[in-house]
Amino acid sequence: MNKALLPIVTISTFIVLIWYSFSIVLNSSWALDKAERNDQKLSFSELVHDTWSQKKPKLPAPHQVGYEMYKTIFDKKVTSKRSLVYHGWITLSATLAGFMLGTLLGILLALAIVHDKATDLSVMPWIITSQTIPILALAPMIIVVLSSIGFTGLLPKAVISMYLSFFPIVVGMVKGLRSPDLLEIDQMKTWSASQFQILIKLRLPKSIPFLFTSLKLGMAASLVGAIVGELPSGAIAGLGARMLSGSYYGQTIQIWSALFTAAILAASLVGLISIIQAFVFKRMMIVQ
Amino acid sequence: MTDETVISAKSLDLTFQTNDGPVHALKDVNLDISKGDFISFIGPSGCGKTTFLRVMADLDQPTDGTITINGISPKAARESRAYGYVFQSAGLYPWRTIGKNIRLPLEIMGISKSEQKERVEKVLKLVELEDFEKKFPWQLSGGMQQRASIARALAFDADILLMDEPFGALDEIVRDYLNEQLLKLWHSTEKTICFVTHSIPEAVYLSTKIVVMSPRPGRIIDIIESDLPDKRPLEIRDTKEFIDIPQRVREGLRAGHSYE
Structure with a gap:
């Protein structure tokens, strides 16, 4: 524990220091302009103080973001439109829905690809192509198409989220399901095992380590997908909407708060998967 | 031990088509294995001993000739669970x-x-x-x-046990012990055992019949009936009868090699 703590604290301190310095550098022109208009001369400490406490800074200082997050997470009622918990929940629900859909789709596709040569040859290129299209270009169209057939709100975002998250699952699971070596497959053959039995007794257990790696990637991708889905839709709720409205009104502190909330959310979700993974690996005697 | 034939191969041929051209893994292999036999297959790598075992197990298919296990095809035998197969690694x-x-x-x-x-x-x-x-x-x-x-x-x-160099990856002391145990097991279960190995003492110690094979193309060059008693303590390996058999195996292996 201590071994891990020291490097983490060192790096974090380093990042915060750099951040504060850049706040001074980036926000100083505004502070100096203002001082000049008022015929004032700023001392260095006054300049630093000003750059760290502007209302619409180019780069808000860490404590400003921290305070904004504290205010909008703990001080606001969770039902309030200004609560980050409210917006976080909107994004989280779309993320989880998209993640589940993506995982399901990914596993089903992987099963089909591993068991059917024709699917392998015909579907795999499309799966790869799907990820070369910029999601920012595709997201508005998914929203338009789905809303024209009556789906709005959570579902379009979940679909965009799924679009990003199924890919790591497919790739990981195909690799995992194919990870049994020739000897293990031959062994199964000597027992006249059916394809289904080979899947249940051998392929699936062997794919578990691959699955967890994919789930972590998929979860992070899901969150990105949900946020991207909130940007073009004119959504008024969600972390993406929060970022967008922040950028309309130059509310940089609001943007950074939403950004950090999203990062913390992603880290927690990935961390949760890691905990489940540790538990499953222990049960299955998988050594990492 | 009876004379009932459980495995019978007649002019068996197997050619693998590889990217480097065809590989003749088995050529004109004829062999009858009786119920309760302990057969060892010995030869240098590439002599087709493992391939022959895999053909018996229906893991590889011959390109020509016939083979029957308990009077039926290897596929039918596999599906009726006629044999147990032990690979080189425990898996x-x-x-x-x-x-x-x-x-x-x-x-x-x-x-x-x-x-x-x-x-x-x-x-x-x-x-x-x-x-x-x-x-x-x-x-x-x-x-x-x-x-x-x-x-x-x-x-x-299953009545038949097919073993593909099961002790190949183990050290000699463990191997001796397992050989002794395997013989005991064979006596108590009366199974038919086909055993692939590249160790001459192991083959001689275990077997009732030693099949000597040679590579390129893989074929049988000698079948040696062992006249050692059924009960074999490890010390038997120091007796004269025991020493004579490896001599014949070696001669067979040498004859199969042209070293050109």
Whole structure:
């Protein structure tokens, strides 16, 4: 524990220091302009103080973001439109829905690809192509198409989220399901095992380590997908909407708060998967 | 031991089509194996001994000739679970205990839970691993893992045991011990065993018949009937009768090699 703590604290301190310095550098022109208009001369400490406490800074200082997050997470009622918990929940629900859909789709596709040569040859290129299209270009169209057939709100975002998250699952699971070596497959053959039995007794257990790696990637991708889905839709709720409205009104502190909330959310979700993974690996005697 | 033939190969041929051209793995192989025989296949790498075993197990298909197991095709024999196959590596699943690993083929074959339990206990006793049912593979030594894999091959009570260099990866001391155990097991179960090896003493010590094979193309060059007594303590390897047989095996192996 201590071994891990020291490097983490060192790096974090380093990042915060750099951040504060850049706040001074980036926000100083505004502070100096203002001082000049008022015929004032700023001392260095006054300049630093000003750059760290502007209302619409180019780069808000860490404590400003921290305070904004504290205010909008703990001080606001969770039902309030200004609560980050409210917006976080909107994004989280779309993320989880998209993640589940993506995982399901990914596993089903992987099963089909591993068991059917024709699917392998015909579907795999499309799966790869799907990820070369910029999601920012595709997201508005998914929203338009789905809303024209009556789906709005959570579902379009979940679909965009799924679009990003199924890919790591497919790739990981195909690799995992194919990870049994020739000897293990031959062994199964000597027992006249059916394809289904080979899947249940051998392929699936062997794919578990691959699955967890994919789930972590998929979860992070899901969150990105949900946020991207909130940007073009004119959504008024969600972390993406929060970022967008922040950028309309130059509310940089609001943007950074939403950004950090999203990062913390992603880290927690990935961390949760890691905990489940540790538990499953222990049960299955998988050594990492 | 009776004269009932369980495995019969007639002018068996197998050619693999590889990217470097055809490889003649088996050429005109003829062999009859009687019930209760302990047959060793010996020869240098590439002589087709493993391929022959795989053909018996229906893991590879001959390109010409016929082979029958218990009078039926290898495929039908495999589907009726006529043989147990032991590979060079134990191939135990790390997420299953030893007991559960042995159950695996029984689960696949749809044998009832109560009978599974009974059989696992029985075969664990046969390979002297009674106390290890609840242990995981990593808690066992290499030799013990290989014994567990033999137990797994015995669990569904097939009459034929096909073993592909099962002790090849083990050190000599463990190998001696396992050879002795295998002979004991063969005596007590009266199974027909086909055993691939590249160790001459191992082949001579274990077998009733030694099949000497030669590469390019893989073929049988000599079949040596062993006149050693059925009961064989390890010390038998120092007697004159024992020393004569390896001599003949070596001659056979040398004759098969043209070294050109």
